[in-house]
Amino acid sequence: MKAASIRRASMDAIVAQAEREFPFECCGFIIGDDSVEDVRPIANIQDRMHAKDPAVFPRDARTAFLMEPKEHLAVMLEADRRKLAIRAVYHSHPDHDAYFSATDRAQACSFDPPAPDYPDIVYIVMSIRAGKFARAAAFAWDFKKKEFAETKLTVE
Ligand SMILES: [Zn+2]
DSSP: OOOEEEOHHHHHHHHHHHHHHTTSOOEEEEEEOSSOEEEEEEOBOHHHHHHHOTTTOOSOTTSOOOBOHHHHHHHHHHHHHTTOEEEEEEEEEETSOSOOOHHHHHHTTOSBTTBOSOTTOEEEEEEEETTEEEEEEEEEEETTTTEEEEEOEEEO
16 A cells, blocks of 8 residues: 655745644645645635535534645646646545545545545644644555545655
8 A cells, every 4th residue: 555755844834834824624735746846735615615505515624624626736737738747635634533534535536436546645634622623644645445544644
């Protein structure tokens, strides 16, 4: 199973974003190659969708995230243009533990469930308690078990 390895500067940036956006979930991507690694925060539009259509979007941004689609697409195009890999998708859990929820699993398998959209991408979840970073965990697709499982997260 794929292990997660990200740079200290990236970890610091996503932790700062998660604390700043507390009590709401934050989200974004980490893109890079052997020589460069960049964090690309994405706006969480869950609150906007929840306000517009609470029947379809019963959760608000305290317990869910939905990436702003144009920003999401812009990161995909940037990675493609710069020939960088999508290293990780990250989001935060305000006042909840760093686990990969049923919603997270469903969201990570949106195109052709139950197959993962990006089997080679690592998902990082940060637990933020009372506005302060508590812990991060990484999850990746286990090709043998055909499910997401926690994997090693190395910050260097
Ligand atoms: Zn989650």
